[in-house]
Amino acid sequence: xxxxxxxxxxxxxxxxxxxxxxxxxxxxxxxxxxxxxxxxxxxxxxxxxxxxxxxxxxxxxxxxxxxxxxxxxxxxxxxxxxxxxxxxxxxxxxxxxxxxxxxxxxxxxxxxxxxxxxxxxxxxxxxxxxxxxxxxxxxxxxxxxxxxxxxxxxxxxxxxxxxxxxxxxxxxxxxxxxxxxxxxxxxxxxxxxxxxxxxxxxxxxxxxxxxxxxxxxxxxxxxxxxxxxxxxxxxxxxxxxxxxxxxxxxxxxxxxxxxxxxxxxxxxxxxxxxxxxxxxxxxxxxxxxxxxxxxxxxxxxxxxxxxxxxxxxxxxxxxxxxxxxxxxxxxxxxxxxxxxxxxxxxxxxxxxxxxxxxxxxxxxxxxxxxxxxxxxxxxxxxxxxxxxxxxxxxx
Numbered sequence: 188x189x190x191x192x193x194x195x196x197x198x199x200x201x202x203x204x205x206x207x208x209x210x211x212x213x214x215x216x217x218x219x220x221x222x223x224x225x226x227x228x229x230x231x232x233x234x235x236x237x238x239x240x241x242x243x244x245x246x247x248x249x250x251x252x253x254x255x256x257x258x259x260x261x262x263x264x265x266x267x268x269x270x271x272x273x274x275x276x277x278x279x280x281x282x283x284x285x286x287x288x289x290x291x292x293x294x295x296x297x298x299x300x301x302x303x304x305x306x307x308x309x310x311x312x313x314x315x316x317x318x319x320x321x322x323x324x325x326x327x328x329x330x331x332x333x334x335x336x337x338x339x340x341x342x343x344x345x346x347x348x349x350x351x352x353x354x355x356x357x358x359x360x361x362x363x364x365x366x367x368x369x370x371x372x373x374x375x376x377x378x379x380x381x382x383x384x385x386x387x388x389x390x391x392x393x394x395x396x397x398x399x400x401x402x403x404x405x406x407x408x409x410x411x412x413x414x415x416x417x418x419x420x421x422x423x424x425x426x427x428x429x430x431x432x433x434x435x436x437x438x439x440x441x442x443x444x445x446x447x448x449x450x451x452x453x454x455x456x457x458x459x460x461x462x463x464x465x466x467x468x469x470x471x472x473x474x475x476x477x478x479x480x481x482x483x484x485x486x487x488x489x490x491x492x493x494x495x496x497x498x499x500x501x502x503x504x505x506x507x508x509x510x511x512x513x514x515x516x517x518x519x520x521x522x523x524x525x526x527x528x529x530x531x532x533x534x535x536x537x538x539x540x541x542x543x544x545x546x547x548x549x550x551x552x553x554x555x556x557x558x559x560x561x562x563x564x565x566x567x568x569x570x571x572x573x574x575x576x577x578x579x580x581x582x
Contacts, residue, residue, distance in 0.1 A: 238382045241389040247482030249439030250467035255476035258412035263338030267437040269459035271444025274307025276359035276454035293367030304445040311441030319433035345456035358455030475524020484526045
């Protein structure tokens, strides 16, 4: 009995160490369990807000595959966000009855959601291949500008309502109906049910991105970010690899677009506007582009700070001012973002603990005083110099 208990304790200890040590499968499992626990006790509005956070987090993580890992800043990714949303919306509007004739009325809403999601991703693929092919041949600001131009072109196209497909500025409503399985009926758009669906898709998608960035493909992405010329000298086809990364990034953004259409119950041209493309940029900069978890942390801060501001009507109209100040502080003092700050805090606490273990409370207190003083001196030095930061590391 004792041996069995020791084995269980050892396995739990191994699980905990692997979850803490990095972005392992154990950490994904732990986060999934935490999400399930949260939704079991959270009030309905917080479930609603957390669902939106998950979608924005996936949007930002997919965007960062291109920006943080390949070094290409796109201002047109909202085009793929809207592409996924409109693919689902058009199928839900025009093909629900033909699908019901095939699978039956009870399963029709669920089958239409699945088919609409696949059509949305197909539409994103059709958009991303030519746009990426033309865009990745340009560098830096020219790449950002051409993606911005394609995004705004798609925005205008959606507003013009070609062939009556997009319903102009009004957009298309997405109504998730009732599903009946084995005599049990449930509403597909129920907040908690949609949260479970979103959480499953987002966790699986982020895990897929994590596997990509930790594969040989991801290593080449980082090499292109650091020095395209050196990567080319090693035999990497820079243009083709950037193109592939662009398409993969767009597809995961399309997944977020499909989810947001069901969440918001509508697909509108504003989803393709440049201001929507700015959301993952802001989230990634705040969270830290050089950390895999950075865009997720940034999306959390972005959404919950906005929610906090919205609780004060006098401040609601000035929410951009708060984000402007936050961006200035991050760019000047936290170039590794909030995720970098969290890792630095963890390392600092480990150092304090090591000092305590070595020489007791006095040594720990001396270390705290010395480190705070050094941080203050570095901050003052930055105010009076133009020194450059090293830009951080990948984790």
